[in-house]
Amino acid sequence: MERRKFLQNAGLAGILAAGVAPAVHAQAPAIRWRLASSFPKALDTIFGAAEVFSKIVSDSTGGKFNISVHAGGELMPAFGVVDGVQQGTVECCHTAPYYFFGKDDTFAIDCAIPFGLNSRQMTAWMYQGNGMKLMREFYANYSIVNFPMGNTGAQMGGWYRKEIRSIKDIQGLKMRIGGFGGKVLSAIGGVPQNIPGGEVYQALEKGTIDATEWVGPYDDEKLGFYKVAKHYYYPGWWEGGPQLTLMVNQKAYDALPADYKAVLAAAASFAHVDMQAKYDAKNPGALKSLVSKGTKLHAFDKSILVAAHTAAMDLYSDLSAKNPNWKKVYEDYAAFRDDQNLWFRFTEATFDNFMQTGRNAPAKGKAKKK
Numbered sequence: 001m002e003r004r005k006f007l008q009n010a011g012l013a014g015i016l017a018a019g020v021a022p023a024v025h026a027q028a029p030a031i032r033w034r035l036a037s038s039f040p041k042a043l044d045t046i047f048g049a050a051e052v053f054s055k056i057v058s059d060s061t062g063g064k065f066n067i068s069v070h071a072g073g074e075l076m077p078a079f080g081v082v083d084g085v086q087q088g089t090v091e092c093c094h095t096a097p098y099y100f101f102g103k104d105d106t107f108a109i110d111c112a113i114p115f116g117l118n119s120r121q122m123t124a125w126m127y128q129g130n131g132m133k134l135m136r137e138f139y140a141n142y143s144i145v146n147f148p149m150g151n152t153g154a155q156m157g158g159w160y161r162k163e164i165r166s167i168k169d170i171q172g173l174k175m176r177i178g179g180f181g182g183k184v185l186s187a188i189g190g191v192p193q194n195i196p197g198g199e200v201y202q203a204l205e206k207g208t209i210d211a212t213e214w215v216g217p218y219d220d221e222k223l224g225f226y227k228v229a230k231h232y233y234y235p236g237w238w239e240g241g242p243q244l245t246l247m248v249n250q251k252a253y254d255a256l257p258a259d260y261k262a263v264l265a266a267a268a269s270f271a272h273v274d275m276q277a278k279y280d281a282k283n284p285g286a287l288k289s290l291v292s293k294g295t296k297l298h299a300f301d302k303s304i305l306v307a308a309h310t311a312a313m314d315l316y317s318d319l320s321a322k323n324p325n326w327k328k329v330y331e332d333y334a335a336f337r338d339d340q341n342l343w344f345r346f347t348e349a350t351f352d353n354f355m356q357t358g359r360n361a362p363a364k365g366k367a368k369k370k
Contacts, residue, residue: 028061028062028064028257028259029064029257030064030065030066031064031065031066031256031260032066032067032068033065033066033067033068033090033091033092033252034067034068034070034075034090034091034092035050035053035054035067035068035069035070035090035091035092035093035094036070036072036074036075036076036080036081036084036085036090036092036093036094037050037069037070037071037072037078037081037093037094037095038072038078038079038081038093038094038095038096038099038196038197039071039072039078039094039197039198040071040072040073040197040198041071042198042222042223043197043219043222043223045152045215045218045219045275045278045279045282046150046152046197046215046219046244046275047069047071048275048278049094049149049150049244049271049272049274049275050069050094050149050246050271051069052270052271052274052275053067053094053149053246053267053268053270053271054066054067054068054069054267056263056266056267056270056271057263057264057267060263060266060267061259061260061263065260065263067091067092069094070090072196072197072198073196073198075089075090076089076090077196078099078196078197078198079099079100079194079196081093081094081095081247082095082100082103082142082144082247085142085144085247085248085249086142086143086144086249088249088251088252090249091248091249091252092246092247092248092249092252093246093247094149094150094244094245094246094247095244095245095247096111096178096179096242096244096245097110097111097243097245097247098110098111098112098113098178098179098180098181098242099111099178099179099194100179101179101180101183103142104138104323104325104326105180105319105323105326106138106323106325106326106329106330108179108180109135109326109329109330109333110135110138110146110243110245111179111180111242111243111244111245112180112181112238112239112240112241112242112243113180113181113238113312113316114180114181114184114237114238114308114309114312115237115238115240115308115309115312115313116240116241116333116337117240117241117333117336117337117340118153118154118240118241118344119151119152119153119154119240119241119242119243119276120241120348121241121336121337121340121341121344122151122241122243123148123151123243123272124336124340125333125336125340126148126243127148129332129336130332130336131332131333131336132146132148134328134329134332135329138325138329139247140250141325143249143250143251144247144248144249144250145247145248145249145250145253146245146246146247146248147245147246147248147264147265147268147269148243148244148245148246148268148269148272149244149245149246149268149271149272149275150243150244150271150272150274150275150276151241151242151243151244151272151275151276152215152216152239152242152244152275152276152279153216153241153276153279153280153283154235154236154239154240154241155213155214155215155216155235155236155239155240155242156213156215156216156217156220156232156233156234156235156236157213157232157233157234157235157236157237157300158175158177158211158212158213158214158232158233158236159204159211159212159213159220159225159226159228159229159231159232159233160173160210160211160229160231160232160233161210161211161228161229161230161231162210162231163231163298164231164233164298164300164301164304165301166301166303166304167188167189167303167304167307170185170188170189170190170304171189171190172189172190172191173189173190173191173210173211174190174191174193174208174209174210174211175190175191175192175193175209175210175211175212175213176192176193176194176195176200176203176204176209176211176212176213177190177192177193177194177212177213177238178194178213178238178239178242179194180238181238181239182194183315184238184308184311184312184315185238185308187311187314187315188304188307188308188311193208193209195209195212197214197223200212200214200223200225201223201224201225201228204225204228204229205227205228211229212225212229213236213238213239215279216279216283216286217282217283217284217286217287217289217290218278218279218282218283218286220232220286220290221286221289221290226290226293226294226295230294230295230296231296231298232290232295232296232297232298233297233298233299233300234297234298234299234300235299235300237300237305237308237309238308244272244275246268246271248264316330316334
């Protein structure tokens with residue numbers, strides 16, 4: 001089979017199983033790109049997704065297509081990567097799009113918005129719904145081609161110096177919260193702070209902020225938040241399924257041979273799945289470890305969730321009236337979310353609730369007959 005046709009049709013499994021590297025033609029072009037991450041190297045999950053991606057691209061092209069990965073702040077500020085890609089300073093970046101809602105709120109939909117899609121639903125919208133098409137149309141305004149590249153799964157609700165018993169405790173609370181979620185926090189009385197991951201611990205330790213969220217137990221333990229804030233809340237209602245994105249400069253992408261474009265897409269898809277697999281595997285042990293170190297787990301009071309949900313829906317209506325980019329993407333996203341939640345209500349939610357309440361423990365002996 002002609003190699004180009006194979007790469008276009010085989011998909012990720014075929015590429016990895018067949019071992020593309022030996023098949024690379026000797027005359028295939030040598031290409032060197034740089035990828036700017038928004039994350040510190042210490043976070044082997046989020047930052048590591050870019051490294052996984054880069055390795056697959058290199059291995060699949062016999063080392064012909066090499067993408068060097070640079071941590072946030074190494075080539076440019078963590079929050080400067082979109083500008084870097086748009087301007088062609090770097091060929092690509094790996095980031096959480098909601099960091100850039102200041103450019104246009106629509107960026108947030110490509111990552112996570114409060115009370116939005118969970119991780120499986122987000123992947124379904126991107127790959128089988130209209131998500132990829134709509135976001136590609138939006139990113140074209142920035143000379144960017146996007147690829148889903150990672151998801152953390154539903155996140156925790158963050159670390160607090162004091163208990164949060166009711167909506168009153170949110171009033172005046174200075175909290176580091178990623179991107180768009182801060183708009184809803186502000187609407188219910190909080191004071192959002194947008195701080196890069198590598199700077200959060202120092203801000204919490206010094207009292208510059210009263211609380212912070214990041215991702216979940218595995219990353220949070222590595223960042224040491226439990227040392228300066230003992231109250232750990234759930235769920236992270238602003239991040240039910242946050243997606244990370246590979247953003248590629250349009251001109252750089254257009255200049256790639258078709259074979260390399262196929263490899264790029266396949267490698268991003270693998271890294272997308274691999275990231276959440278790592279979180280799902282590592283978070284349980286990390287949560288146990290945090291509790292053993294004195295962390296106190298709390299569920300948010302339902303009144304807080306209701307207030308935040310009301311504020312979020314009001315915000316989305318307001319944005320739809322003011323921002324045509326948002327309206328176009330969000331209307332499709334919201335309709336997809338409604339259908340997904342109807343389906344998950346009858347299947348996933350019911351099954352998960354039973355399995356996670358402990359009632360599924362195997363019987364120790366046969367029931368006695370009366």
